[in-house]
Amino acid sequence: MELTDRKKQILKIVVENYIHTAEPVGSKTIAARMERRVSSATIRNELAELTEMGYLEQPHTSAGRAPTPKGYRLYVDELMERQRLSLRETEEINAVLHTRLKELDAIIAQAGRAVSSFLNYPAYVTATGKKQLIVRRFDLIPVDEWNCIGVLMLSGNRVKSHLIRMQLKVDPEQFPALANLLNAHFTEIAAAEMGERLMDLTEQLPAPMFLLLSQLIAAAGDALEEQQQKIITTGARALLKLPEFRDAEKAHALMSVLADGKENLPVPSDAGPMKILIGPENVADALKDTSVVVASYDIGDDMRGLVGVVGPTRMDYAAVVARLSGFADGLTRLLEVHPAPSKEDKQNGTGKYG
Amino acid sequence: MELTDRKKQILKIVVENYIHTAEPVGSKTIAARMERRVSSATIRNELAELTEMGYLEQPHTSAGRAPTPKGYRLYVDELMERQRLSLRETEEINAVLHTRLKELDAIIAQAGRAVSSFLNYPAYVTATGKKQLIVRRFDLIPVDEWNCIGVLMLSGNRVKSHLIRMQLKVDPEQFPALANLLNAHFTEIAAAEMGERLMDLTEQLPAPMFLLLSQLIAAAGDALEEQQQKIITTGARALLKLPEFRDAEKAHALMSVLADGKENLPVPSDAGPMKILIGPENVADALKDTSVVVASYDIGDDMRGLVGVVGPTRMDYAAVVARLSGFADGLTRLLEVHPAPSKEDKQNGTGKYG
DNA sequence: GTTTAGCACTCAACCCTTTCGAGTGCTAAC
DNA sequence: GTTAGCACTCGAAAGGGTTGAGTGCTAAAC
Numbered sequence: 001m002e003l004t005d006r007k008k009q010i011l012k013i014v015v016e017n018y019i020h021t022a023e024p025v026g027s028k029t030i031a032a033r034m035e036r037r038v039s040s041a042t043i044r045n046e047l048a049e050l051t052e053m054g055y056l057e058q059p060h061t062s063a064g065r066a067p068t069p070k071g072y073r074l075y076v077d078e079l080m081e082r083q084r085l086s087l088r089e090t091e092e093i094n095a096v097l098h099t100r101l102k103e104l105d106a107i108i109a110q111a112g113r114a115v116s117s118f119l120n121y122p123a124y125v126t127a128t129g130k131k132q133l134i135v136r137r138f139d140l141i142p143v144d145e146w147n148c149i150g151v152l153m154l155s156g157n158r159v160k161s162h163l164i165r166m167q168l169k170v171d172p173e174q175f176p177a178l179a180n181l182l183n184a185h186f187t188e189i190a191a192a193e194m195g196e197r198l199m200d201l202t203e204q205l206p207a208p209m210f211l212l213l214s215q216l217i218a219a220a221g222d223a224l225e226e227q228q229q230k231i232i233t234t235g236a237r238a239l240l241k242l243p244e245f246r247d248a249e250k251a252h253a254l255m256s257v258l259a260d261g262k263e264n265l266p267v268p269s270d271a272g273p274m275k276i277l278i279g280p281e282n283v284a285d286a287l288k289d290t291s292v293v294v295a296s297y298d299i300g301d302d303m304r305g306l307v308g309v310v311g312p313t314r315m316d317y318a319a320v321v322a323r324l325s326g327f328a329d330g331l332t333r334l335l336e337v338h339p340a341p342s343k344e345d346k347q348n349g350t351g352k353y354g
Numbered sequence: 355m356e357l358t359d360r361k362k363q364i365l366k367i368v369v370e371n372y373i374h375t376a377e378p379v380g381s382k383t384i385a386a387r388m389e390r391r392v393s394s395a396t397i398r399n400e401l402a403e404l405t406e407m408g409y410l411e412q413p414h415t416s417a418g419r420a421p422t423p424k425g426y427r428l429y430v431d432e433l434m435e436r437q438r439l440s441l442r443e444t445e446e447i448n449a450v451l452h453t454r455l456k457e458l459d460a461i462i463a464q465a466g467r468a469v470s471s472f473l474n475y476p477a478y479v480t481a482t483g484k485k486q487l488i489v490r491r492f493d494l495i496p497v498d499e500w501n502c503i504g505v506l507m508l509s510g511n512r513v514k515s516h517l518i519r520m521q522l523k524v525d526p527e528q529f530p531a532l533a534n535l536l537n538a539h540f541t542e543i544a545a546a547e548m549g550e551r552l553m554d555l556t557e558q559l560p561a562p563m564f565l566l567l568s569q570l571i572a573a574a575g576d577a578l579e580e581q582q583q584k585i586i587t588t589g590a591r592a593l594l595k596l597p598e599f600r601d602a603e604k605a606h607a608l609m610s611v612l613a614d615g616k617e618n619l620p621v622p623s624d625a626g627p628m629k630i631l632i633g634p635e636n637v638a639d640a641l642k643d644t645s646v647v648v649a650s651y652d653i654g655d656d657m658r659g660l661v662g663v664v665g666p667t668r669m670d671y672a673a674v675v676a677r678l679s680g681f682a683d684g685l686t687r688l689l690e691v692h693p694a695p696s697k698e699d700k701q702n703g704t705g706k707y708g
Numbered sequence: 709g710t711t712t713a714g715c716a717c718t719c720a721a722c723c724c725t726t727t728c729g730a731g732t733g734c735t736a737a738c
Numbered sequence: 739g740t741t742a743g744c745a746c747t748c749g750a751a752a753g754g755g756t757t758g759a760g761t762g763c764t765a766a767a768c
Contacts, residue, residue, distance in 0.1 A: 019668045022597045026760055039712050044761070062718045062760050069633040069667065072645070076630050076671050083676035090680055096468040097684045106460045114450040141493050141505060149513050151495060151505055159503050161515035236591045237613060240606035243376045248602055252594040259591060276430050279423040291426070313423065314373045317430050322437040326444055330451045380731055393741050398732070416731050416747045 001049055009035065010046050011055055012079040015067045024064030102225075104299070107334070109232050111307065115327050116235025119320055121311040122258055124233040127299055128306075132190050133158075133224045138182040138216075142172035150216065152223055156300050160223045167215055168208055178212060181205075186217060191224040233258040244289075244312045257286040258310060274325055279313045289313065293320045295328035299335045307331065355403055363389065364400050365409055366433040369421050378418035456579070458653070461688070463586050465661065469681050470589025473674055475665040476612055478587040481653055482660075487512075487578045488544060492536040494570075496526035504570065506577055510654055514577045521569055522562050532566060540571060545578040587612040598643075598666045611640040612664060628679055633667045643667065647674050649682035653689045661685065 013033050017025045027040040027047060034043070047065055050056045055071035058064075067075065085093075108125045116123035132155075139151040146169060151161040170178075185197050194217050202210060236255040245251035277292045287310070294308035307327050309320055367387050371379045381394040381401060388397070401419055404410045409425035412418075421429065439447075462479045470477035493505040500523060505515040524532075539551050548571050556564060590609040599605040631646045641664070648662035661681055663674055 015668075019670050022666075022668060024760090028760080040760095041712055041714090042710085044763095045711085048762075058761085060719060061762090062720075062758095064760065067668075069635065072632045072667060072671075073635075076632070080672050080675075083672045085676050085680050089677070093468070093472070093677070093680045094684050094687075096472075097465060097681070097688050099464070109463065110453070111451060114447070118447070118450075139495050139503070141507075143507065149493070149505060149507060151503060151515055153495075153497065153503060153517075157501075157517050159515050159517045161505055161513050163507075163511055163513045237606070237609040240602040240609065246602050248594040248600050248605060251602060252591070255591040255594065278426045278430070281423065281427075312376075313426060314369075314376060314421070316373050317426075318434050318437045321434075322439050323443070323447070326439050326447045327451070330448050333448075334451050378731090382731080394731095395741055395743090396739085399740085402733080412732085414748055415733090416729090416749075418731065 001053055003053070007046055007050055008074075008079060010043065011050060011067070011071060012075060014056060014065055015071065015075045015079070018066050024059055024066045026064035029064070105232070108305070109234070111327065111331055112232050112234040115307055115309065115324070116238060118327075119309055119323055120235075120238045120241070121309045121315065121320070122233060122235040122238055122255070124231060124258060124306075124308050124310065126231045126306045126308075127303060132302065134190060135187050135220060135224070137187060138179050138220070140175040140179045140182075140216075142175045145169050145172060148175055150219060152220060154224070162219070162223075164216070164219055166212060168212060170212065178209075178216065181209075181213060182216060182220075186220070191221050194221060239311075242312055244314075254286065254290065254310070257284065273328065274321065276317065276321070291315050291317075293317065293324055295324045297328040297331040297335070305331070355407055357407070361400055361404055362428075362433060364397065365404060365421070365425060366429065368410060368419055369425065369429045369433070372420050378413055378420045380418035383418070459586070462659070463588070465681065465685055466586050466588040469661055469663065469678070470592060472681075473663055473677055474589075474592045474595065475663045475669065475674070476587060476589040476592055476609070478585060478612060478660075478662050478664065480585045480660045480662075481657060489541050489574060489578070491541060492533050492570075492574070494529040494533045494536075496524075496529045499523050499526060502529055504573055506574060508578070516573065516577075518570070518573055520566060522566060524566065532563075532570065535563075535567060536570060536574075540574070545575050548575060593665075596666055598668075607640060608644065608664070611638065627682065628675060630671065630675070645669050645671075647671070647678055649678045651682040651685040651689070653685075659685070 010030055013030050014025045017029065017033075027043040030043045030047075031038060031040040047056065050071075051058065051065060054068060055074060056065040057068045059066065104127060108127055112123045112125040115125070134155045135152050136155060137153040139153075141149040141151065143149060143163070147163055147165050148170070149161055150164050151159065153159055181201075185201065186194055189197065198214055198217055201213070205213065236251075236258065239245045239251050239254065245254070273296055275294045277287075277294075279291060280288050282288060282290070282292060289312075290310055291313045292308055292310050293315070294306050296304055296306050299305050307324060309315075309324060311320070364384055367384050368379045371383065371387075381397040384397045384401075385392060385394040401410065404425075405412065405419060408422060409428060410419040411422045413420065458481060462481055466477045466479040469479070488509045489506050490509060491507040493507075495503040495505065497503060497517070501517055501519050502524070503515055504518050505513065507513055535555075539555065540548055543551065552568055552571055555567070559567065590605075590612065593599045593605050593608065599608070627650055629648045631641075631648075633645060634642050636642060636644070636646060643666075644664055645667045646662055646664050647669070648660050651659050651661060653659050661678060663669075663678060665674070
């Protein structure tokens with residue numbers, strides 16, 4: 001038996017239809033989509049042969065055809081039209097990839113994963129507040145005439161550094177002068193003020209110097225930026241174990257809320273360190289059937305965050321409460337501004353770069 | 355009507371049973387668990403009153419009772435026994451939280467999230483290889499007599515820095531000497547060799563100097579460590595939209611494989627940059643009903659990684675192939691060793707600290 | 709030889725009914 | 739106040755009939 005062009009065309013139609021509907025495709029549907037008009041009976045003959053050849057299969061006698069793996073393979077290797085990405089899509093992809101994660105985000109995301117896998121419920125973690133980081137000191141380490149390493153010492157004993165490629169060629173001996181300028185005018189102030197200060201200096205500095213300075217300031221501003229409000233949710237998988245989410249619909253609905261739930265998740269509790277919201281006590285409609293347990297933790301002195309867990313109303317409150325508060329405490333300690341040297345630190349005798 | 359102690363005890367039993375079974379609890383079950391032996395009829399009387407008072411509800415006349423939100427509330431506020439975490443659990447929690455994420459992990463995790471949300475299939479990202487980062491240069495910026503900022507310039511133009519609290523008080527003027535030692539003996543070599551070199555110096559240095567040096571070397575070693583093999587999976591949620599995973603069982607099974615699937619996921623394709631595995635072509639049993647599309651990307655010069663997507667056999671191969679290769683290209687470019695200054699960088703005129 | 713219309717046939721999906729049993733509410737006795 | 743006993747309720751599971759999309763085959767048309 002031979003794989004004629006018409007057979008291929010039919011196979012392609014079957015695959016593409018099945019991809020979108022997940023339903024076996026019938027001869028009539030195919031006939032309607034064929035280039036050259038043919039009757040469904042003809043298609044049926046062809047289908048029978050394609051089935052015999054192993055490219056298609058029938059879930060049961062009176063159903064349409066679905067592709068077999070062999071059928072998909074042929075489709076992928078020969079029939080599929082390679083798509084080109086639109087320019088917009090390419091740009092979107094690159095944009096997402098280039099959004100660097102801030103350090104805090106990474107910690108928070110990890111905490112979320114940990115909580116969720118510990119408790120077997122979906123977890124969410126937020127960080128809110130108006131933390132004002134300020135620069136305590138600038139250092140510039142010359143690398144060559146185009147590059148230097150900028151090192152910022154920030155409030156809370158944090159250090160950030162990055163290689164900076166200068167817009168102008170710089171005599172390495174100029175770097176100390178630049179650093180001095182930075183330290184003289186731009187330390188101990190909020191990021192917002194830096195712009196003003198820079199303006200004040202416009203007239204006192206030669207143009208190239210000013211240019212370099214503004215570049216450095218911009219870089220510093222970047223580093224000072226801490227996410228204001230970030231919500232990360234993870235662990236949706238855990239929901240599926242629970243009988244109340246047996247049907248995927250419900251589970252999916254809840255997960256969607258969690259995934260982009262920004263506004264819907266319970267707000268910081270004003271009172272104690274721990275809050276339990278049961279079913280209808282939740283404000284968000286989507287959570288009316290679920291309970292939420294939230295604990296708050298401190299991020300340094302000025303920010304606060306929440307770790308929460310979402311589950312069915314019949315969640316194991318006792319276990320959740322205990323573990324969640326353990327996590328909250330752990331996070332608070334982890335994010336303390338002046339961390340006491342921990343046992344671990346002593347052991348390997350170091351702080352950590354990073 | 356009064357909330358007697360017995361009523362409370364009954365309520366507690368109902369809640370705790372319901373928490374574990376998700377099934378309405380009947381009078382007989384309760385009777386069996388009561389402290390003081392009573393008949394099920396007595397329990398039924400009490401249940402009727404608890405129901406009337408709004409603490410319990412009946413899904414239908416001939417079913418047992420389940421707690422109402424009000425019932426849970428009472429349980430949480432009064433009846434629940436606060437659990438204490440075992441020491442082991444507390445330690446586990448702290449251990450997870452203290453595992454800092456390496457930079458590469460964060461990028462990879464983010465890429466995974468992006469892929470999955472773009473393509474609406476679960477995604478996994480791996481990084482494998484034996485990347486040897488080496489230190490190009492050390493700098494130590496004195497802060498006070500106890501602290502300094504260590505700045506490492508690494509191969510691939512990466513910079514890392516961290517505040518280091520020294521084990522001994524150090525005269526700030528000693529830092530340049532320490533840095534010189536480091537630069538003289540510990541640059542341009544693999545992390546593994548550092549230990550040996552350090553040993554070689556044992557006798558040539560005064561003890562305190564040696565101590566400080568080893569502390570700094572340990573910190574550097576930490577920074578050089580790049581994850582060797584890391585698999586991150588995300589986006590399980592996407593599966594639930596698909597009819598083939600309508601029943602949560604299937605979805606959950608697949609997700610479990612993904613979540614800790616280390617060994618089961620398709621291995622790096624030796625050939626081209628892209629590989630499609632359809633249904634039974636997969637080695638792992640759990641993936642026999644699903645297809646996997648993987649693309650590989652480069653991490654600098656020595657490492658490779660994979661971005662993959664898992665979906666039903668009827669996945670939209672054309673779309674997935676196009677977008678996935680877009681991501682792979684993007685990642686390769688993002689992780690290039692000598693990144694060309696991007697448009698973005700020119701725009702805001704800076705590199706970024708971080 | 710290929711294509712088409714026509715027709716009998718198949719079988720999952722849907723709906724309706726019946727059966728079954730866990731669990732109730734009530735009553736009367738202890 | 740507690741208990742045994744019994745009739746009752748109602749969801750879940752199992753059986754049976756109907757429906758309709760889709761097939762395979764045959765015989766006629768191209």
